[in-house]
Amino acid sequence: xxxxxxxxxxxxxxxxxxxxxxxxxxxxxxxxxxxxxxxxxxxxxxxxxxxxxxxxxxxxxxxxxxxxxxxxxxxxxxxxxxxxxxxxxxxxxxxxxxxxxxxxxxxxxxxxxxxxxxxxxxxxxxxxxxxxxxxxxxxxxxxxxxxxxxxxxxxxxxxxxxxxxxxxxxxxxxxxxxxxxxxxxxxxxxxxxxxxxxxxxxxxxxxxxxxxxxxxxxxxxxxxxxxxxxxxxxxxxxxxxxxxxxxx
Ligand code: ATP
Numbered sequence: 001x002x003x004x005x006x007x008x009x010x011x012x013x014x015x016x017x018x019x020x021x022x023x024x025x026x027x028x029x030x031x032x033x034x035x036x037x038x039x040x041x042x043x044x045x046x047x048x049x050x051x052x053x054x055x056x057x058x059x060x061x062x063x064x065x066x067x068x069x070x071x072x073x074x075x076x077x078x079x080x081x082x083x084x085x086x087x088x089x090x091x092x093x094x095x096x097x098x099x100x101x102x103x104x105x106x107x108x109x110x111x112x113x114x115x116x117x118x119x120x121x122x123x124x125x126x127x128x129x130x131x132x133x134x135x136x137x138x139x140x141x142x143x144x145x146x147x148x149x150x151x152x153x154x155x156x157x158x159x160x161x162x163x164x165x166x167x168x169x170x171x172x173x174x175x176x177x178x179x180x181x182x183x184x185x186x187x188x189x190x191x192x193x194x195x196x197x198x199x200x201x202x203x204x205x206x207x208x209x210x211x212x213x214x215x216x217x218x219x220x221x222x223x224x225x226x227x228x229x230x231x232x233x234x235x236x237x238x239x240x241x242x243x244x245x246x247x248x
Contacts, residue, residue, distance in 0.1 A: 001026045001200055002168050007070035009042050016042045018224040024200050031211050032204040034221035040204035044172045048094040049084035091167030099157040103146030107137055110145050110156055114163030130159040133189050151182035168200040183210045208246045
């Protein structure tokens with residue numbers, strides 16, 4: 001479904017992604033794990049095409065030179081040069097790191113903004129689905145986004161991404177800064193989204209442990225390179241891997 005091959009990203013002459021090849025099949029949940037600065041967000045920007053916007057902005061501002069190489073294929077079609085807005089319309093939707101919701105708008109307004117491209121009937125159905133996965137958002141729908149807790153804001157960010165009708169959802173560090181209880185709830189919801197809507201999901205995290213139980217396949221990044229990959233069982237069954245990367 002979504003396949004990257006030989007992805008390279010340089011910020012000036014700093015290599016942030018080094019020849020990354022990865023694949024997410026239909027209905028799969030794929031994990032991408034790595035420490036701070038490993039390149040997780042850069043990979044998400046490359047897959048969603050946002051790196052092209054960042055590159056353009058930097059160029060216009062006379063800032064650093066960003067170089068992107070490699071191919072991304074979506075259902076077999078090359079996405080080279082395809083703008084992020086077009087990729088989103090095709091069904092590749094990024095839910096970025098640090099929950100960028102509209103803090104001045106209500107929960108319902110945030111969700112409706114996310115669904116602006118969908119037909120009214122689809123938007124209504126998806127809204128119902130979002131409330132079924134995150135019932136607390138239904139209760140808080142008139143609340144201003146900025147007044148929500150971190151976990152509620154993360155649910156809203158995922159809900160808003162769902163309203164954009166993704167075929168593949170890119171979740172960049174959704175668990176960051178949340179309590180273990182909230183993390184567990186979000187991980188269950190992530191699995192429900194895949195199971196109930198057949199949406200493929202790529203999820204990045206620093207710590208694999210809370211996420212590993214729901215992934216079908218995972219990659220470990222170190223300094224922009226993929227140092228390890230395998231199915232959940234491959235990774236879980238390897239004692240060296242478990243000790244070194246997953247703290248179990
Ligand atoms: P984190 O968990 O901290 O979000 P990450 O794994 O998402 O980390 P990236 O944000 O992709 O990592 O960063 C990879 C490397 O690229 C880091 O060394 C970072 O400092 C650098 N980097 C990221 N964005 C830029 C940019 N716009 N300009 C220059 N360097 C950047």
